[in-house]
Amino acid sequence: MPDQDRVRPGANWDMTNGAWLIVGAGFTGCTLAERIANVLGRKVVLVERRPHIGGNAFDYYDESGVLVHAYGPHIFHTNSRKVWEYLSRFTEWRRYEHRVLAVVDGMRVPVPFNVNSIRTCFPAAAAAQIVGRLLRYYGWGANVPILTLRQHHDGYIRLLADYVYEKIFYEYTLKQWELPPDELDPLVTGRVPVRVSLDDRYFQDIYQAMPANGYTALFQRMLDHPNIEVVLGTDYRQLAPAREFKRIIYTGMIDEFFEFRRGPLPYRSLRFDFVTLNKERFQEVGTVNYPNGQPFTRISELKHITGQVVENKTTITVEYPERYAPGCNEPYYPIPRKDNRAHYLTYLEEAQKTNGAVLFAGRLGDYKYYNMDQAVGRALQLFESIAAAEGV
Ligand SMILES: Cc1cc2nc3c(=O)[nH]c(=O)nc-3n(C[C@H](O)[C@H](O)[C@H](O)COP(=O)(O)OP(=O)(O)OC[C@H]3O[C@@H](n4cnc5c(N)ncnc54)[C@H](O)[C@@H]3O)c2cc1C
Numbered sequence: 001m002p003d004q005d006r007v008r009p010g011a012n013w014d015m016t017n018g019a020w021l022i023v024g025a026g027f028t029g030c031t032l033a034e035r036i037a038n039v040l041g042r043k044v045v046l047v048e049r050r051p052h053i054g055g056n057a058f059d060y061y062d063e064s065g066v067l068v069h070a071y072g073p074h075i076f077h078t079n080s081r082k083v084w085e086y087l088s089r090f091t092e093w094r095r096y097e098h099r100v101l102a103v104v105d106g107m108r109v110p111v112p113f114n115v116n117s118i119r120t121c122f123p124a125a126a127a128a129q130i131v132g133r134l135l136r137y138y139g140w141g142a143n144v145p146i147l148t149l150r151q152h153h154d155g156y157i158r159l160l161a162d163y164v165y166e167k168i169f170y171e172y173t174l175k176q177w178e179l180p181p182d183e184l185d186p187l188v189t190g191r192v193p194v195r196v197s198l199d200d201r202y203f204q205d206i207y208q209a210m211p212a213n214g215y216t217a218l219f220q221r222m223l224d225h226p227n228i229e230v231v232l233g234t235d236y237r238q239l240a241p242a243r244e245f246k247r248i249i250y251t252g253m254i255d256e257f258f259e260f261r262r263g264p265l266p267y268r269s270l271r272f273d274f275v276t277l278n279k280e281r282f283q284e285v286g287t288v289n290y291p292n293g294q295p296f297t298r299i300s301e302l303k304h305i306t307g308q309v310v311e312n313k314t315t316i317t318v319e320y321p322e323r324y325a326p327g328c329n330e331p332y333y334p335i336p337r338k339d340n341r342a343h344y345l346t347y348l349e350e351a352q353k354t355n356g357a358v359l360f361a362g363r364l365g366d367y368k369y370y371n372m373d374q375a376v377g378r379a380l381q382l383f384e385s386i387a388a389a390e391g392v
Pocket residue numbers: 023024025026027028029047048049050054055056057071072073074075076077234235236237251252253270332333361362363364370371372373375
């Protein structure tokens with residue numbers, strides 16, 4: 001595309017009453033569009049490359065009438081009251097606490113590993129020793145990262161830590177990232193806990209729920225405002241150059257925005273296979289992980305997660321990690337390594353040169369893994385700084 005045809009930083013945005021251009025209709029873009037339209041009373045053009053709103057949280061009813069998550073199972077959980085209250089304006093909720101089993105040596109055990117998992121995987125005498133020592137060192141209810149447990153002087157604690165590390169953590173990480181855990185940022189890998197309790201919930205956040213009518217319905221309500229124009233199936237670079245934008249908020253890949261001038265950032269991708277079965281239920285919980293022995297990482301059954309009632313039909317999603325291949329699949333995850341972060345910072349320097357004319361946010365704009373609540377929290381925080389600058 002010739003340079004003059006691109007929507008560029010600096011082209012027209014000093015217009016005082018021009019619209020805001022927001023690139024990407026995921027949680028980040030929709031939150032900012034809603035706030036700018038509602039609170040600032042400004043016009044917003046929200047442009048999305050995919051044929052639908054919602055980004056990776058998009059859901060739809062498949063041919064069997066089962067509500068499925070197009071880009072992998074999305075479970076909402078947060079400790080942020082602010083994010084919870086904000087999203088509650090656009091949806092009712094259905095209470096849901098996610099549970100995950102991992103297949104280890106033919107057994108199905110709760111993860112994160114808890115006292116019941118220990119009792120399933122170890123002979124009774126060894127399990128009693130391990131649990132006794134966990135209680136002595138950490139107390140009932142503690143969550144202890146396995147990387148911490150691996151450093152422990154007590155042989156029973158290390159026996160447990162090495163078991164979880166080798167049978168679950170190491171192999172799952174290798175499959176997911178094609179990298180061993182020690183080559184990934186310990187800030188990410190170091191968090192996986194062992195629970196000194198019977199709590200078999202995957203998350204322990206204060207708020208855990210699913211939008212009662214699904215994510216897409218939530219996004220539709222967020223964007224239902226006369227100031228918001230949604231343009232789907234369109235790359236922002238295809239918008240007519242004559243359109244004038246006050247400012248740009250960009251939630252796509254930051255390296256792509258700058259035409260990869262500092263080199264492409266690494267991403268990890270996934271493939272999702274959807275299978276509909278003529279039965280009521282496929283598995284006992286929302287997700288079953290397969291750390292080893294299979295080419296896929298996990299299988300999720302959507303009816304568990306959404307609570308939807310569909311008689312004698314169920315749809316499962318099988319997840320296969322893949323290398324990111326531009327144009328062939330999606331860049332789902334920034335790869336959490338220190339050198340990638342340093343690489344991203346070179347793009348942040350480029351971003352700063354726009355003097356705030358283009359604001360970057362979101363999972364791809366910040367090159368950072370965000371859960372949905374974190375993406376919304378980050379967008380609300382960015383909005384507050386925008387509103388302050390506008391004197392609102
Ligand atoms: C498999 C998987 C499972 C997940 N599960 C959970 C979960 O259980 N719980 C949880 O809290 N979070 C989960 N997440 C994270 C969640 O998906 C993110 O927090 C959320 O998608 C972030 O929203 P976003 O708006 O920043 O990015 P996105 O949702 O990626 O939205 C960015 C949008 O920008 C569009 N775009 C990019 N470039 C352009 C362009 N040039 N022009 C126009 N549009 C463009 C993209 O098409 C995309 O739709 C999961 C993520 C994945 C990948």
